[in-house]
Amino acid sequence: MTPRSTSEPVRVAAVDLGATSGRVMACRVGSRTLHLEELHRFSNGGVPVRGGLFWDVLGIHREVLTGVREVARTGRLHGIGIDSWAVDYGLVGRDGWLLGNPRSHRDSRTDGVPARVREVVSDAELYDVTGLQQLPFNTIYQLVSELGTPSLEAAEQLLLLPDLLTYWLTGEAGAERTNASTTGLYDVRTGEWSLELAKRIGLPWGILPPLRDPGTVVGPVVDEVAAYVGAPGVPVISVGSHDTASAVVGVPAGEESFAYISSGTWSLVGLELDGPVLSAEAREADFTNETGVDGTIRFLKNVMGLWVLSESVRTWADKRLADVTLPALLAGAADAPALRTVVDINDPRLLTPGDMPSRIQELAREAGEPIPRTPVAITRTILDSLALAYRRNVRLAATLAGRDVDVVHVVGGGSQNDLLCQLTADALGVPVLAGPGEAAALGNGLVQARALGADLPDLAAMRALIRRTHDVRRFEPASGSAASADWDAAERRAAKV
Template sequence: MSSRSAEPVRVAAVDLGATSGRVMACRVGARTLHLEELHRFGNGAVPVQGSLYWDVLGIHREVLVGIREVARTGRLHGIGIDSWAVDYGLIDRDGRLVANPRSHRDSRTDGVPARVRKAVPDAELYGVTGLQQLPFNTIYQLVSELGTPALEAAERMLLLPDLLTYWLTGEVGAERTNASTTGLYDVRTGEWSQELAERTGLPLSLLPPVREPGAVVGPVVAEVAEYVGLHDVPVISVGSHDTASAVVGVPAGEESFAYISSGTWSLVGLELGSPVLTAEARKADFTNETGVDGTIRFLKNVMGLWVLSECLRTWADRRLRDVTLPALLAGAADSPALRSVVDINDPQLLAPGDMPARIQDLAREAGEPVPRTPVAITRTILDSLALAYRRNVRLAASLAGRDLDVVHVVGGGAQNALLCQLTADALELPVLAGPAEAAALGNGLVQARALRQLEGSADLPDLAAMRALIRRTHDVRRYEPTGGLDWDAAASRVG
């Protein structure tokens, strides 16, 4: 073991979201865990001729800028990337990008799940993948491309963090936690499903070798090394699905816990040792995704703060005065509770657009009082999210046979005090909120462990030890349920 293994390491944790990306310097030691944001950039799908694309070359450029800044401000020992799931780029036999990746919110998968269902019935698909059958899962995106020049020219499909890792290292692969979100991964065997590929008409050769979270992919290629100003910096395959990294970053102790990764999407679930593949889990549309260290993330994708973000964008476009997030949250806290609630998972809320009008339409269709002002619409969204959290945390616990002591909320939603209090009230359980940067912390911790292993250390921290370090170094806010509201009656109004 070299002397460095006993010293803190400093890594670049690249954390990409569907609306923004950040590059963080993460310093990890035996008693040290510190994040510093050194580069932030805007992100978002770009509409072109009726389709939604990711500006993936622009994302790559910003990632390089951020890594260079981490290297400029101190020693850099490693690089890891996490991002949202399901979206991908296709590369040809020469390793070149075939076309700009499409956004999962693009309409090209309309009707595709029904086509796939004819080849692979839902029960059979779930029995292999254990995956929530969302209309934008990778399997449906790929099937929508069958017969197109892009897919015909493709040699490999690379999920977005794997594509960016490929551009950094020249190495092709599919990190396991993200591969498990595609609908083509066999959660029972931990390998790509040849049967599903054949039955849907997709070439199995399109799917790259699976690699583990914590694997050292390789050093940066020459052009990256020259740009960054450093050579021989390893790129490490972290839990590249941001939720996998965020669950590593849950500061759980020995309590039985549920987690809510609350951001653009909300991912609500449990950490288990094996998948739940029952008919009841399938009917409830729960997903079994692989986590770090062989864990299973048994969870449900719930519409998240995307809805409120889209409302803010719409109100900004209309140049409404004094419509800021702090003002809306302050006003919502003083508004009547549970006056209007809607199904926050309604498909009408998936695509970009006039979100305030859609919330009003859903309320009208459900026979609820129609929220008329930005503050009232904000309160409707937060109450409805808390109801969705209540329903799905309880359902996850029931399906997995778990009793719960506490709910951990991580991600951006951990900073929303009103939403956290509503969640505690709705679930009648304590909520521990924070850290907001759980994904970046999980990213950095997995990198630090991989670097120690690379140097030959036999003393490698497990998930419990990594979470204990987060508890020692980061503040978590506790919300106790207050009672006084009839959440059962509100839940019956949503259906």
């Protein structure tokens, strides 16, 4: 790597991969500069084949190379970092080749698998080691579903999605800790793989790769990548490769006690702590402890998120209904009756693709709630139910961790949804600070910049730079006891679901 003055601005490629789309951003970081420019965007999504749901990972790799090449074409390139969604992986054979297309976490192959694991390791034992919310698509359950298959038996290494792409860029295999901590095979106390847990479940523990920290310089790009992107010797840097870890770096928090909501396809609702919360109460509440940047713990709950709304919009568009663009729906929902219908937005039936509006109506029917009949009414039901879930889980996280919450930071795509941000402030009774929308890419770029010599010694310095360079919007909660009473009543209704 070419030596570089620490006072020189850093320009890196921040690759931010989502389950529905991916982006490659040029991120420029200086002592008073933090600028993002989107240079490449592409569609992503699971590909259904013979009853399975797969990722087109070679296509994703091609798009990553295309985007990095554009960053290099338009200016100096100092580094590359990749963040993505968690839990999904590719299996690599002894010869270094991928053994098959990675499956999507929305694939149905893990149906019934958690119960099989529970016969060997109890929920309490599993939580005491991993600290994880036991979601059916966690990596541990995906691997158990593969036991006895030729692919798993031939595997030399398991590489989580951002680590697989990093491997193709550099030839270096490993597992970045923030993403490894989402697998269900990582000991949250020691910060290492739990080989004992893997052995008990019968998994081939030897496929778990060496761990590395965020900010590790993995290595320079291999020759074929250098030739394609036009940037020989550029290093690839391990960032907070779980996109939520990067997004939490990008929370522009000051000294106030804050909760965060990383709002996108999923909503990840939680606190940043110094250590895990592994109490029986936290396990029963299904909270997760994931490793963050600089040894922090992301104590959070996965809430279904805006996936439910985007899938509803897709369903309406397929039916060629009029006035079902997202702006039109949000405008109508803002004028719709508040809290008329609330449903359990985390119901497992909302996890998979399909006719989401019909599912929302069915959940309302089962709960004895008024059934929303129109796209606008269904949109309002989704947003009210999300805000109610945010209220419940922020308050519960604070209670479990023994923390106060003075303000809630909403980052990610959902920070641009004014109605949801206002509803969240109203529901929680504390201010909501919305933005930046590109928190994950900012966190990605900042961790790279620090690894390359920028004067960003800690998270506080990174967040101070974000506050100096990016505006956030403040939403004050509705005042008065009547507003609070309405949310209290809605929560009591939801508790009966």
